[in-house]
Amino acid sequence: MLDAESLRARCAKELESSPRGYFGGLPWLRDAFETVPREHFAPDRLWWPRPGEDGLYALIDRNETPKRWLKAVYLLRTPLITQIDDGAVSPDAPANGAFTSSISCITVVLEMLRHLAPDPGDKVLEIGTGTGYNAALLAHRAGPGTVTTVEIDPQIAAQAKDRLDALGIRARVITADGEQGCPEGAPFDRIVSTASARHIPPAWLRQLRPGGVLITPLDSPAGYDLTVRMTGTGNGAAVGYPVATVEFMRMRGQRSPRPHAELGWPDEIDMQRWRDYEVRADQHGQRIVHRAPVTAPTAPTG
Ligand SMILES: C[S@@+](CC[C@H](N)C(=O)[O-])C[C@H]1O[C@@H](n2cnc3c(N)ncnc32)[C@H](O)[C@@H]1O
Structure with a gap:
């Protein structure tokens, strides 16, 4: 062994x-x-x-x-x-x-971090501290004092803090409802949620700097989550697209199902083509649309 x-x-x-x-x-x-x-x-x-x-x-x-x-x-x-x-x-x-x-399983953790692509010195917010493992990986990349991680369960948060402290990893662990993000730490260069959302919380969008990256699992009508990668566009808005399919635990406050139409999904969806959807989110809600098919430029005539 x-x-x-x-x-x-x-x-x-x-x-x-x-x-x-x-x-x-x-x-x-x-x-x-x-x-x-x-x-x-x-x-x-x-x-x-x-x-x-x-x-x-x-x-x-x-x-x-x-x-x-x-x-x-x-x-x-x-x-x-x-x-x-x-x-x-x-x-x-x-x-x-x-x-x-x-x-979370290793492949999923790495896939999310790859799409998050934090740089050294980036201010990073994680939602869903869990064991603290992902926060430790983030801190290894972004550096001491750059990572804030929010966990809703006080006991889980305390244990994660102890584990991070024991290795001398300087990350801030906060016990709170992560749907509110961490207003006092904003703006963030990177935000990653390791709990799944039915709708992207407006607070995250407000706390993401323009050009910053947000990665979150988002519930889909297919019964599984899509990992979406959003880029902040300013004024509490972001735009992005799915990068993977995944299954995550739901954020506590978003456990109750809601009709997908209320959550910005189109009436007709083709989940075989999940890669072709675009996600737009702002302070008023989110909208998931099928990206227009790329049409070949027409050759000049004459
Ligand atoms: C899949 S686990 C996270 C795994 C973790 N990142 C790790 O590295 O071990 C999801 C966590 O999100 C937490 N959670 C659920 N809803 C939350 C919320 N609204 N705010 C903060 N944490 C939340 C859960 O308590 C749980 O610990």
Whole structure:
């Protein structure tokens, strides 16, 4: 069995050679992944995200099955569940219920960071601190004191803060409803949400500097989320497009379903062509439109 460092190196090799190009040719992203110890951020007790034959999510306990636990932490495509039913279920046995916090799977984390593309010194806002792992990766790139991360659950926020502090990572952890962003830290060069939105909160758009980048999972009529990459255009507005399909936990305040027509989606959608949609959002709401087909310029006649 490999140790954590060797597992990280092995994952990095696999990610680098994947046709999906998870590091996107960005050396800093590989460096961040190889440097930040994911196992430091994963709680000792985690639930496996698929139910067993008994209908329950199995518990993986670091102290009881350390090798299994470490292997799970370094699976590339498996999120591990760290909270069920907003903490009503304690992590001491197999359980079922709604997933409310996790350490997101490695490929999804990297894909979002690749599209976010923070630069050193950028002011970054993360919504959904969870374990603190993504905040640590962000801080590795953007630098000490640049990252603010907001978590709605006080216990989860406190644990993430302790983990970041223990590694000497200077990131600000705030316990609050991330739908409000962090007005006192604005404007931000980069905003990333690791909880999914049905509608993009206006506060994020106000707090994104013009030219800044916002990445968020956005609910779609297809029943899964689209990761959208928005660019701030000023005056609390942004425009962008989907870059991936994904499934994320919903932001607490946006759990109740709403008709997609109310959320700016067109009546007729073709989710086979999700890449062709454009997302526009401002202080009045969002609108998702199919980008006009590109028409070839007509050749001059005569
Ligand atoms: C998928 S987890 C985040 C994973 C995390 N980024 C990591 O690196 O481990 C989503 C988190 O978003 C949090 N969350 C949900 N709604 C929120 C809100 N309105 N504001 C802030 N955090 C929220 C949840 O409590 C949960 O911890």
